[in-house]
Amino acid sequence: MKVETKQVTSAVKWSLITEVIVKLISPITNMILARLLVPEAFGIIASITMITTFADMFTDAGFQKYIVQHQFSDHDDQDRYVSVAFWSNFVLSCFLYLVIFFTADKLAVLSGIAGYGNVIRIYSVILLLTSFSSIQYAVYKKKFQYKKLGIIRVTVKLIPLVVTVPLTLWTRSFWALVIGNLTGEAVAAVVLMLWSDQRIKFFYSFSDLKKMFSFCGGSMLETISSWLVSNVSVLIIGQYLGSYYLGLYKTSITTVNQVISIITASTMSVLFATLSQEQDDDSAFRKTIATFQRSMGLFTVPLGVGILVFRKFITLVLLGGQWSEAAIFVGLWGFVMCESVIFADIGSYSMVAKGRPVFVFMSNMIQAVLLSIVLYAIRDRSFVVLAFSSFIVRWQLTATHYGLATKVSGLKMKDLPKELGIYLFAAVIMGVSGWLLLSIIGNSILESLVAIIVCVIIYFVILLAFKRTREQILGLVGTLKSKLNRSQA
Structure with a gap:
């Protein structure tokens, strides 16, 4: 199916507008919260989020990417698959929530936050909330309805500002973060369901589920490997360095990602939707990738260098004086992530759009294994050693993601802008x-x-x-x- 240039331009425009607004809201919220809460509070939430995001991988099971990537024969065909994906997601979410509820105390010990089992039980309600919004997000992207998505995202991002910040002022506790995140997801679920023109039917077909599974299985492997890349460090740092340094580590990553996502979040979902439509047209496929690399590189290349050079200023302004120890990690992580956007991220999306997520899985698993070995080897060293080690290991993902993409997607190094x-x-x-x-x-x-x-x-x-x-x-x-x-x- 040929994608209209007007559709892509409109999608990028509304995505960019959304990200600019969101990135005005999020830093303000984080600047306030980072000054009201100690790093340990963010470390506790990071450990709990590790658990819920792991469960969420199985509830989604790759259905979102399937809806966006697959070319349906007609609207009825799409309605059928969307309904099957939704009910599968919902049932899995309920099942996994019960598993987490009854094993919460053991999970708390395993993740390095013994005694916080009840917090895990309450926060994990987010799984039930996201089951109502997950598939709808995919439908909006499939139809290039980025204006609606933008309004919803901005609304959800306002929740922490109007709910979490006042609660933090009152409680000075991580509970404010828990309640704020749950409220945000609840609002997103309600708005997405009510505003969508995609109605979920009381319909289920195991044969349709079976057809989806071949793609979803590979996509889920890719998602699991991505989770490992993001959270193996959380597990090791939480166990050996404690919640304080885990808070420094995860908050630094979150801060950097928020800055970079002004560019990436407004374009990557559009890139994936576009490449999915052009997956059978190799010429258009490569042209789209080159266009996005050229456009994004204009800003991400200097941004990475800027974050490295002005790391102390960025840390002071966005997080506050009590986070000064995190400056070195902010600088190094910002540099490697900005420069990898045009290679690792685009390479990853191109492989998934071509229906070959298993190659992303392979690259991610190499990263997860390397990161596990390195972090375990330096578990008793300083935070500075942790920062430099993470920085060095992360370059592997950039190299292997794009290297595999050249094989899978027909990209060539000479085609780089x-x-x-x-x-x-x-x-x-x-x-x-x-x-x-x-x-x-x-x-x-x-x-x-x-x-x-x-x-x-x-x-x-x-x-x-x-x-x-x-x-x-x-x-x-x-x-x-x-x-x-x-x-x-």
């Missing part, structure tokens, strides 16, 4: 300039802001010196001007 090399050159010059400025004028908040502005100017001035990137930037400026003129007309 030439602009990426120019971005890297300009970002290195920018980073060295920023480091020198901080050394000369100091690194207070005001001085860092001045240095950041100078670095942004340096980056774009260098890009304007090259024909390829100059045309790209001028084209982008022209597009923004035309859209602004149309909105004012």
